[in-house]
Amino acid sequence: MQPLFGTFTDKRPKTWFLPLGIFLTGMGLAASGFVPSYGLLLLMIAVSGLGSGIFHPEASRGAYLAAGDARGTAQAIFQVGGNFGQAVGPLILPLFLLATGLRGLGWFIIAAFLGAFLIIHIMPWYKHSLEENKKKKKKAVSGGKHISGLVLLTIVVILRSWTQIGIAGFLPFLYLEQHIPLKIGDIYTFLFLAAGALGTFLGGRFSDTISHKWLLFVSMFATIPFAWLLPHVHGILSVIVLLLFGFFVLSSFAVTVVYGQMMLPQNVGLVSGLMIGFGVGAGGIGATLMGWMSDQFGVDLVFHLFVILPTIAAFVTLFFQAKKRLLSPKQVH
DSSP states (O other): OHHHHHHHHHHSOOTTHHHHHHHHHHHHHHHTTTOSSHHHHHHHHHHHHHHHHHHHHHHHHHHHHHHTTOHHHHHHHHHHHHHHHHHHHHHHHHHHHHHHOGGGGGGHHHHHHHHHHHHHTTHHHHHHHHHHHHHHHHHSOOOOOOHHHHHHHHHHHHHHHHHHHHHHHHHHHHHHHTTOOHHHHHHHHHHHHHHHHHHHHHHHHHTTTSOHHHHHHHHHHHHHHHHHHGGGOOTHHHHHHHHHHHHHHHTTHHHHHHHHHHHSTTOHHHHHIIIIIIHHHHHHHHHHHHHHHHHHHOHHHHHHHHHHHHHHHHHHHTTSOOGGGGSOGGGOO
16 A cells, blocks of 8 residues: 555645554554454454555655755664564564463554654654745756666565565574474574664665665675575574675665655655555565465475575666666756
């Protein structure tokens, strides 16, 4: 839903989408601990996902407006929160549920209200920033649209997402085959995602001074050897490989959002929805396909895919235009 909400709010930004999105996300999660049937469980998860779809395009626009000339850094700060949450969640949530039972998920309604409350406090600034940005748009010469580049970038995001979400989902199965306890596998998954959060921040930070195209290429290309090594190493080498794998595969997360906004400067919400929502959603669909492949042919085949996917992504990045060619003459400094 993120690209749809992004397209809608590009024409008419909705400040109240920020608290609404956060509240629906938390409310759906909280309610999932109380539903009596599988169908209602899916509905509550869908409500939570809908809240995320409402929130992210508008929140990305807020980060865009707050960034000034440091768009990569602003997106990195914004994205690292979500990525670190993904890393910590699989460790904390099982412990939380062991202590409270499934209905303990109801406590997340507090997080929903707290998040909405915090966001409401920045809404006056956001509304003022939207008005100021609207005035600037009338005076500024906008960059052109680069649809073909955005299509290629979306392909890279999908391939990266398949790799990242696939690794996070299938690491426990790999380690079970290697007779490593599940609780150790969970820690390894946390390390992979936490390194990705660090990579997200540093990649976005460096993108303010280094070419987006080549940062993206290095991110994908450097992932390949660690994807190949992962099933073949054990012990401390596994930890080192996972840390470097996670760091490189997600070091382009913020970069792709900023790069996409440069390719379609008049549609910040749509681009944010494509880069964040559609990319992650496609990753989930890819993980489902990988689950079927794993059932049919074994986990080893899936881990061979994690070498192929970033290889294709690295090749696709070579066809991107350089940063200055994406900008109109008045935007090039």
